[in-house]
Amino acid sequence: MAPCLKVLVIDHNQTRLASTKQYLESVMHSLDRDDLTLAIVTASSADDATTELYSDGDIQAALLSWETEESLSHDESVIDAIKAIRHELPVYVTAEDDIGFDIVKRSSRIEAFFAVNEIAADPESALAYIVNDFDDRSETPFWTAYKKYAVETNDSWHTPGHSGGASFRGSSYINDFYKFFGRNMFISDLSVSVDSLGSLSDGTNAIGKAQNLVASTFEVNHSYFVTNGSSTSNKIILQTLLREGDKVIVDRNCHKSVHYGMVQARALPLYLDSILDPKYGIFAPPSLGQLKTMIDENPDAKLIVLTGCTYDGLLTDLRQVVEYAHQHGIKVFIDEAWFAYSLFHPQFRQYSAINAGADYVTHSAHKVVSAFSQASYIHVNDPDFDKDFFKEIYAIHTSTSPQYQLIASLDVCRKQLEMEGFKIINNLLRHVQELKEQAEKFTRVRILDADDFKQMFSHFESDNIGHDPLKILIDISALSYSNQEIHRFLMDEVGLEIEKFTHSTLLVLLTFGGMRSKIVRLFNALNKLDAGHVSLRKSNRQKALPVAIPPIHLATLPSDAFFGKRELVELKNSVGRTAAALITPYPPGIPLLVPGQKIEQAHLDYLDALSSQKLTIQGLHDGEVYVIENEE
Incomplete structure (x- = not known):
């Protein structure tokens, strides 16, 4: 299927808008591009243009008819509105020749300017320019050359030693x-x-x-x-x-x-x-x-x-x-x-x-x-x-x-x-919004959002902290099943691999490979957990973590501790010693200790509080930790 170059044409003059659309469609035939199709979307106002851009992620260029010198500020704001939605989208402007310099001085975001008389004399010029830019944006210099070279099946007398798979095929x-x-x-x-x-x-x-x-x-x-x-x-x-x-x-x-x-x-x-x-x-x-x-x-x-x-x-x-x-x-x-x-x-x-x-x-x-x-x-x-x-x-x-x-x-x-990032993200945002709306009926499972984070963190609003809704954080604290049982259910019975657990949340990532059907399957699993329609053992859930990780106080430069002589000591006997390695509970992967940091009883208490979660403690070796050797 040939790619489609979809152009948004913006002109408040309806008659001219219709003729521009007809002109572009007719000129496309003369460019002799069987590998590319053209589609035209029209808008007669800035509001119509932004609506089209939000609803149609396949638009790959905008052509704006700049009316007069008096309309400079207005038309400049149209360009700003387009770029606010799609920063990567090229914007082309057509107008009378005598205001060309004024236009391009007003906005550095214009891809190219075409004079009306220039287009009349050479009808293919503007569209050919837009098509060439489309080709440049959709180019893959390495992938194209790499694919071509690989399929040529050259006789290899160099590395790698398998020679295109020959050592595997013959084994x-x-x-x-x-x-x-x-x-x-x-x-x-x-x-x-x-x-x-x-x-x-x-x-x-x-x-x-x-x-x-x-x-x-x-x-x-x-x-x-x-x-x-x-x-x-x-x-x-x-x-x-x-x-x-x-x-x-x-x-x-x-x-x-x-x-x-x-x-x-x-x-x-x-x-x-x-x-x-x-x-x-x-x-x-x-x-x-x-x-x-x-x-x-x-x-x-x-x-x-x-x-x-x-x-x-x-x-x-x-x-x-x-x-x-x-x-x-x-x-x-x-x-x-x-x-x-x-x-x-x-x-x-x-x-x-x-x-x-x-x-x-x-x-x-x-x-x-x-x-x-x-x-x-x-x-x-x-x-x-x-x-x-x-x-x-x-x-x-x-x-x-x-x-x-x-x-x-x-x-x-x-x-x-470059070509469809906006479209994919827009679809993902719609998917997660639909999931949230469907999940509102749950009584024990909740999807956390900005309002929840405002309650958690006093600086959320004052620091203008945001939240990416494609990181779907699910509150499971009201469920009476253990993390291990929930994880087993999601993986073994429903076939969902979850990104991260805490003692009270699940984190699900909605990536560029996210599809609506995956959202439906996730909802189905959460619906079963919320309704209790699962055969899982019940257990008492840990209610909270320690209030804070102890702050880092360095006794020496981390590199001196890390590269210096070190020894293993039992964690319970490490208070007062200087850590020589990272100690990191995972998840979430936030270091509890870094090289050069004095070990305090509070660190041991924190690790003890985490023990019921059965986390991996990276840097801990069978209950022992590396510290600087022979400290005075």
Whole structure:
């Protein structure tokens, strides 16, 4: 099926609107593009245009007829309204030649200007321009070249050693591996010797072109592909920006890769406090008040590191953070692993790290959008970006034999965000709204929303914290079944794999692969649990967690503790010693102890309170913990 270029034509003159539509449709035949169809949607006012954009996510261009010089302000506001909904949508303007300069000076968001007399003399010019832009936006430089090369079936005399799957096909022992994945998987597992596809470490040829397109789509100065996850992306950024002893203000709730990255960089972290709701076990973003106080007290800090969207979908008003940090000459790095679609819908854009002006942003392109696992983006907007040093750090962390399938998935993931990201998100938001409306009849199961978070966290409203409704947080505290029984029911009997449990919640992610039928199946399972139509053992549920994780007080630089001599001691005998490793209860994955931190009785009490949940405590070894050896 040929792709469709759907153009929204905006003109308050109904007669001219009809003739423009007819003109475009007739000219399309002369472009000789059998691989592309054209559809025209019309609007005679700004309100009609925005209505069309919200209801029709397939629109790929807007053509605005700019009437007169007197209408400049009005027509400029139409462009702003379009871009507020679809920032990636190109807007073209047609008007009389003599006001062309006035128009393009009024708005930097115009893709191209066409004079009325120019179109009359060359009827194909405007449409050909729009079509070429459509082709450029939907291009996949790496995927296209990669697919072409793979199917050519060249005789391989280089790595990888399986030679397009030959070593699997000819084996009596492992040919089932080949049969399971299929021929294309193996012929596309290529060597880095393919010069035409480019080098990941150098960003050349097709890979370089694909990365440049990502930067254009995300409206940043530079974008880079990372094939071993945002954990590595985070470490690359931290080691690029920080030197030994540099102060970095960091959200304690950051992913453990951030904590490890600071250890590698030998930086001095200044931790913002965790804010925990004990009933639900949910962590909020740090308060803006504490963040600003930390900045004021540490004007020599080099960097601020925050999580843009928490695991549970809570969103920081990052524009306030960036503006205050930049006033003090501090760079801002946002781990936005769970929020890669933030730019592509107006409901989320105000909380987007890129839109807020952050200097560095990482996106896990596999978590909620459509790349393969381990595929990640690094985005850079820092005007002081040291590209050469970044590339050195990038080379330290990047394999010289990257998996080409991961790179290709990053290329096509960008295309989907550019061409249909808004449409997909709009559909997902409708799905989750329908689920909430249907779930209102439940008596024991609830879907939590912004009103609930306002009750949990005193700074929710004052700090303008938001919530991503695609992270569906379900309150199961009123059910009389254990977590283990609920999990078993959802997995074994209903076939639902849940993202995360706490003692009183389920977290369900509605990703780009979310479909209405999946929502219906989820509702069916929740309906059974709520009605008690399940054969599960009842048990007393833990009512709350400890009120807070004890704050972090560092006795030494984390890197000194981590890389120094260490020994294992029993946890019960560790009070007063200095931790030499991360201790992290999972879920939710918030460090309880970091290297260089004095262990207190409160930490042991916290772990004891978690014991009934049967969580994994990462960094705890059969009841023992690593501490600095031979402390005075």
